[in-house]
Amino acid sequence: MVRARSEERRADILRAALEVIAERGYRGASLGSVAERVGLTQQGLLHYFPTKEALLVAVLEERDRWDTSGGRDREGWRLDLLESLVEYNAMRPGIVQTFSALLGESVTDGHPAREFFTERYALVRANMAQVLRLEFGDRLPSGLSPERAAPLLTAVMDGLQYQWLLDPAAVDMPAAFRDFLRLLHGGEPRP
Amino acid sequence: MVRARSEERRADILRAALEVIAERGYRGASLGSVAERVGLTQQGLLHYFPTKEALLVAVLEERDRWDTSGGRDREGWRLDLLESLVEYNAMRPGIVQTFSALLGESVTDGHPAREFFTERYALVRANMAQVLRLEFGDRLPSGLSPERAAPLLTAVMDGLQYQWLLDPAAVDMPAAFRDFLRLLHGGEPRP
């Protein structure tokens, strides 16, 4: 059972890394602080992930595995599921904070997560376009094509997250997102 | 003229700091690298700004002075001016990158720019609401109130910036923003 124990440790480490990155960002997250949170020395942590960058990559990969499995299975989104995703995120500030901080850092030069995020966003936009096409066909009520609306949908989700993280009391993220969906639907109140 | 020389140096330092922060973020920007870019030692830089945080605050304050003076004078925005602001930003990736990186970092715990950004966004949302009210009155064509639409408008601008910074070729930021404005206008093509 040494194998299972090891996998468990790895999972613990990734969870701790997620927390520390949320608090300090990637650059500010030291291996030592992550290790301490798991009850390991920094060198003990390096036994599982040989470099800091390897740890980051593992964190990102896990996130990817997580949100391509839960509910979405490849291309299974629908607009109303997006709505509940936003509601779900509104209850998990930790995870949202981690990836918002990481996204922000990633636009700096030579950041190890940069490639990950550019590829990810290309994929997300493609997914969003597909979702919109499934909901509206080739033209939204506004006349926009799904491909043109996809970046906007993505931008709204991200942008709202930042405003919400900075001041949760000032921004009702799920409600604002619903407002945007209503906008996409042509603006009239829904039943 | 010792006074003028000093002010000039300060301005140089702020400009260099802006660059370095764009490249490395605040946490990644060392005093030494900023100083080197101005042709100073790190200790020479500390003569002008006693701590790293003081330098950051000065950078943020300058930005605030800059974009509350140029064109906006307190409350003078209109929607079409926002459009050209986005176009202007699309030609200034450096500045956009600085403040996107800073915004991302600021959501981490105890970040020195956090308060600045929360206050700033409260103000921006209020401004946006006013702009929208000036354009549409108390109800947008979609039925949304200006106060509800303001966070969305803000979110779109920020979110688009991230996508654009990550992959400028994949996202036409000004065009996407115009798409969103059309959405606000009720969706019909404009003359």
Next chain:
DNA sequence: ACCCAGTTACCTGTAAATCGGTAGGTGATG
């Protein structure tokens, strides 16, 4: 015109901490 006292604008030197990472062990497990 000249000197002197004070301020400004830096520099060198260094303290003190923290960083990611390597080397080489040790003890438990299989």
Next chain:
DNA sequence: CATCACCTACCGATTTACAGGTAACTGGGT
């Protein structure tokens, strides 16, 4: 006995910041 999990002991680089010095310039009195 071999492997795995993890530790101690380091290392060199880098970080912010403090101390203290120095040269240039300032304005005011003589």
